[in-house]
Amino acid sequence: MGWEKAEKKYLEAYEKFADGIFRHTYLRLGDREKAKDLTQETFLKVWQYLIGGKSVGNFKAFLYKVASNLIIDETRKKKTDSLDKMQEESGFDPIGEDTPDLLGKIEFRWAVEKIKALGEDNQDILLYRYIDDLPIKQIAEIVGESENVISVRLHRAMKRLKQIIEEKRNV
Secondary structure: OOHHHHHHHHHHHHHHHHHHHHHHHHHHHOOHHHHHHHHHHHHHHHHHHHHOOOOOOOHHHHHHHHHHHHHHHHHHHOOOOOHHHHHHHHOOOOOOOOOOOHHHHHHHHHHHHHHHOOOHHHHHHHHHHHHOOOOHHHHHHHHOOOHHHHHHHHHHHHHHHHHHHHHHHOO
16 A cells, blocks of 8 residues: 555544544543543554555454554553543543433443443443444454354343343342
């Protein structure tokens, strides 16, 4: 890929995916400044990859993979705060200010809380699919599994999530 073509694809990817990568890192880290830093670091690493003469087939999947690896590195350094603490300290609202439906916000927060009750692997798969709105094919690329494995894991995670919800209702 030529320099100009790589630069054009990179700039288009930044314009298209920077907000999503930020939300992805922010939801997982709970620290606005760290999320900004990791978003920038994600794009810097991708740029360095491109100017190193390599090409990227699927920018979105590649960006989420790089961001996820940076998040893993960061969480190894420091424990993340809970969603409630993020909301209290920084006013974090993962569904955005353009959603005026208070009931929808409460339901979203409740759902995220239940998702966090799952194991980390299942949690990530569900967040990629239903929060980041990634298709199964891209999730498979990010986590290095086949689409079939991701589909099965999603199905099982949803089944387990339904059990958790039912258990909470019966308490």
